[in-house]
Amino acid sequence: MWIYEKKLQYPVKVSQCNPMLAKFLVEQYGGADGELAAALRYLNQRYTIPDKVIGLLTDIGTEEFAHLEMIATMIYKLTKDATPEQMKQAGLGDHYAVHDKALHYHDASGVPWTAAYIQAKGDPIADLYEDIAAEEKARATYQWLIDMSDDPDINDSLRFLREREIVHSLRFREAVEILKEEQGKKQFY
Amino acid sequence: MQNFTPRKFYHPYVSPFDPCPPMTVKSYETPPHLYMTFQPYGLPQFSPQEALCAGTLWPALYDPYYSPYKKHERQDDQ
Numbered sequence: 001m002w003i004y005e006k007k008l009q010y011p012v013k014v015s016q017c018n019p020m021l022a023k024f025l026v027e028q029y030g031g032a033d034g035e036l037a038a039a040l041r042y043l044n045q046r047y048t049i050p051d052k053v054i055g056l057l058t059d060i061g062t063e064e065f066a067h068l069e070m071i072a073t074m075i076y077k078l079t080k081d082a083t084p085e086q087m088k089q090a091g092l093g094d095h096y097a098v099h100d101k102a103l104h105y106h107d108a109s110g111v112p113w114t115a116a117y118i119q120a121k122g123d124p125i126a127d128l129y130e131d132i133a134a135e136e137k138a139r140a141t142y143q144w145l146i147d148m149s150d151d152p153d154i155n156d157s158l159r160f161l162r163e164r165e166i167v168h169s170l171r172f173r174e175a176v177e178i179l180k181e182e183q184g185k186k187q188f189y
Numbered sequence: 190m191q192n193f194t195p196r197k198f199y200h201p202y203v204s205p206f207d208p209c210p211p212m213t214v215k216s217y218e219t220p221p222h223l224y225m226t227f228q229p230y231g232l233p234q235f236s237p238q239e240a241l242c243a244g245t246l247w248p249a250l251y252d253p254y255y256s257p258y259k260k261h262e263r264q265d266d267q
Contacts, residue, residue: 010241010242010244139218139220140218142254143218143254143256146254146255146256147256147257147258147259152262155262159244159253159254160242160243160244161244162244162253162254163243163244163245163250163251163252163253164244164245166220166221166222166245166250166252167222167244167245167250169222170222170225170228170250173222173225173226173227174226174227174228177226177227
């Protein structure tokens with residue numbers, strides 16, 4: 001059961017009409033390390049993870065949907081007033097041919113999202129290590145997107161999303177420490 | 190942790206036969222959470238308003254990314 005708040009987690013402002021940036025941003029929408037993959041990965045793994053860290057996966061998985069919504073808003077704003085000609089010039093001609101301006105779950109190269117991107121191994125350590133890796137990969141993707149984007153308002157929102165990847169990664173690392181059950185114990189070697 | 194920077198640098202090998210002008214210095218990010226493993230209790234906190242903008246409640250985890258290819262960007266933003 002979820003409760004929906006009809007607002008974005010962080011404001012999304014777009015200062016320039018730039019459909020090509022939308023083409024790159026879609027990587028975080030339907031790409032292998034995108035927000036959809038993250039949300040579905042965590043909200044699925046949580047059924048077979050020890051009780052102590054179920055809540056963490058629920059909370060982070062839920063937040064990923066809030067991030068997905070921010071990315072969707074960016075893509076929508078960047079493309080909504082683009083002409084078919086502008087879409088073509090931005091490299092979005094093949095997208096336009098299939099989807100018009102509609103969003104779809106695919107990566108920056110148009111490869112559709114697949115469950116093969118995510119894993120649920122049933123082994124808590126294996127799953128949490130995958131989650132840490134996923135957060136670091138998403139963080140890196142945000143870095144490269146900021147490198148390529150000249151839109152200061154978009155970059156501000158992307159910087160926020162990258163910061164959340166950092167926090168999530170740390171929380172997953174803490175979950176591993178909790179499951180190791182050595183936290184706060186005196187260490188003898 | 191004096192002189193700490195979340196961006197590390199290295200100098201890759203430059204071949205005399207490289208087709209493009211060489212980038213003599215390359216960099217990569219090492220954000221603060223890598224050094225924490227388990228966040229200690231009682232770290233200083235942002236105000237709620239600041240935290241909502243920063244994306245974290247703790248200055249120790251705050252590490253905004255600015256492109257190393259766009260030197261002007263960080264100054265423009267602050």
